[in-house]
Amino acid sequence: MEANKMSKNPITKILGIKYPLIQAPLNWLTDAKFVAAVSNAGGLGTFGPNAGKTSPEQDSMKTLTEEIKRAQQLTDKPFAVNLMVSSSDDFIYPNQVFETALAAGVRTFVLSGFLNTELIKKVKKSGSKLIVREMNSTVSGAKEAEKLGADVIVATGYDEGGVIPTTGFGTFTTVPRIVDAVSIPVIAAGGVTDVRGVRAAFALGAQGVYVGTRLIVTNENRTAQITKEKIVDSGVNDILLVAPNQRSIKNAAADKWAAEFDDGDHETFAATRKAGGVRPAMLDGKINDGVISFDVGIDNIHEIKSVWEVVDEMMADFK
Numbered sequence: 681m682e683a684n685k686m687s688k689n690p691i692t693k694i695l696g697i698k699y700p701l702i703q704a705p706l707n708w709l710t711d712a713k714f715v716a717a718v719s720n721a722g723g724l725g726t727f728g729p730n731a732g733k734t735s736p737e738q739d740s741m742k743t744l745t746e747e748i749k750r751a752q753q754l755t756d757k758p759f760a761v762n763l764m765v766s767s768s769d770d771f772i773y774p775n776q777v778f779e780t781a782l783a784a785g786v787r788t789f790v791l792s793g794f795l796n797t798e799l800i801k802k803v804k805k806s807g808s809k810l811i812v813r814e815m816n817s818t819v820s821g822a823k824e825a826e827k828l829g830a831d832v833i834v835a836t837g838y839d840e841g842g843v844i845p846t847t848g849f850g851t852f853t854t855v856p857r858i859v860d861a862v863s864i865p866v867i868a869a870g871g872v873t874d875v876r877g878v879r880a881a882f883a884l885g886a887q888g889v890y891v892g893t894r895l896i897v898t899n900e901n902r903t904a905q906i907t908k909e910k911i912v913d914s915g916v917n918d919i920l921l922v923a924p925n926q927r928s929i930k931n932a933a934a935d936k937w938a939a940e941f942d943d944g945d946h947e948t949f950a951a952t953r954k955a956g957g958v959r960p961a962m963l964d965g966k967i968n969d970g971v972i973s974f975d976v977g978i979d980n981i982h983e984i985k986s987v988w989e990v991v992d993e994m995m996a997d998f999k
């Protein structure tokens with residue numbers, strides 16, 4: 681694929697990385713070892729919320745600073761920090777994360793969730809690179825983010841893992857819509873779990889990929905071994921919708937929430953959060969106690985591999 685040659689790829693140029701592959705932020709499931717492994721493999725590693733923490737009681741900012749310092753020792757390549765904005769007027773927490781990471785030397789940020797004009801302007805004023813991902817990708821939001829100075833936009837389809845877009849539009853629908861709306865480069869998120877997904881994303885006009893799910897099932901990710909094995913043994917038919925915006929691989933907790941959701945209970949998302957979200961089952965390995973959040977590309981994941989192998993295989997056309 682001539683068009684994919686690195687010398688012509690705007691994402692690698694803008695972000696100063698080897699391959700146009702961005703590791704998506706993963707709540708509770710990132711730490712210095714994992715983030716540095718992605719960056720050393722040629723992608724962009726990203727710290728998500730609760731990076732490096734093992735319990736909710738730990739101080740997020742102190743742990744983030746320590747993890748950033750560790751990552752700086754493990755790699756000389758760029759990596760990013762996620763600014764998770766949970767409503768349009770949410771500023772205090774993501775701003776605190778921004779100030780903390782900036783002070784530690786980070787100059788690349790992934791703002792996700794809702795657009796916050798003040799924060800976007802502040803990030804850009806610091807001279808940092810900014811990737812913007814709306815929770816529900818919209819044409820108006822992408823245009824707004826471009827106007828405010830975002831460097832890269834993420835277009836996310838319903839196929840993704842994590843908190844899924846309630847619009848329900850798949851990756852094949854969402855990526856070209858956003859590509860056609862803006863002049864800055866777009867990266868595709870949602871169900872990209874092997875090289876075929878990467879090729880499809882580029883065929884739709886994306887110039888990079890944003891990969892969460894596939895990178896969870898790697899040696900370097902801190903997800904519990906038992907959970908990684910359960911994921912490898914599961915397929916798309918083992919995934920349940922437990923809330924309008926949340927899937928989980930079947931387990932005792934997911935079966936219960938899915939049944940309640942089926943019965944018309946729309947508070948099940950709050951119930952998953954009250955139970956600790958992805959932390960019990962994914963980080964702590966309490967396999968039946970919470971959400972095992974995953975995308976619908978799960979059938980392409982057959983093995984726990986190293987981060988390097990995953991990135992190398994997905995980026996086969998960029999060598």
Ligand SMILES: Cc1cc2nc3c(=O)[nH]c(=O)nc-3n(C[C@H](O)[C@H](O)[C@H](O)COP(=O)(O)O)c2cc1C
Pocket residue numbers: 704705706707708709728729762764792793836839840841842843869870871872890891892893894958962973974975976977
């Ligand atoms: C376990 C898990 C946790 C996630 N946590 C976050 C998060 O804290 N912040 C965020 O912006 N996105 C989060 N996401 C979404 C990812 O960043 C990304 O959008 C998604 O994983 C990309 O699609 P994929 O999983 O199909 O590769 C999470 C996804 C998963 C699977």
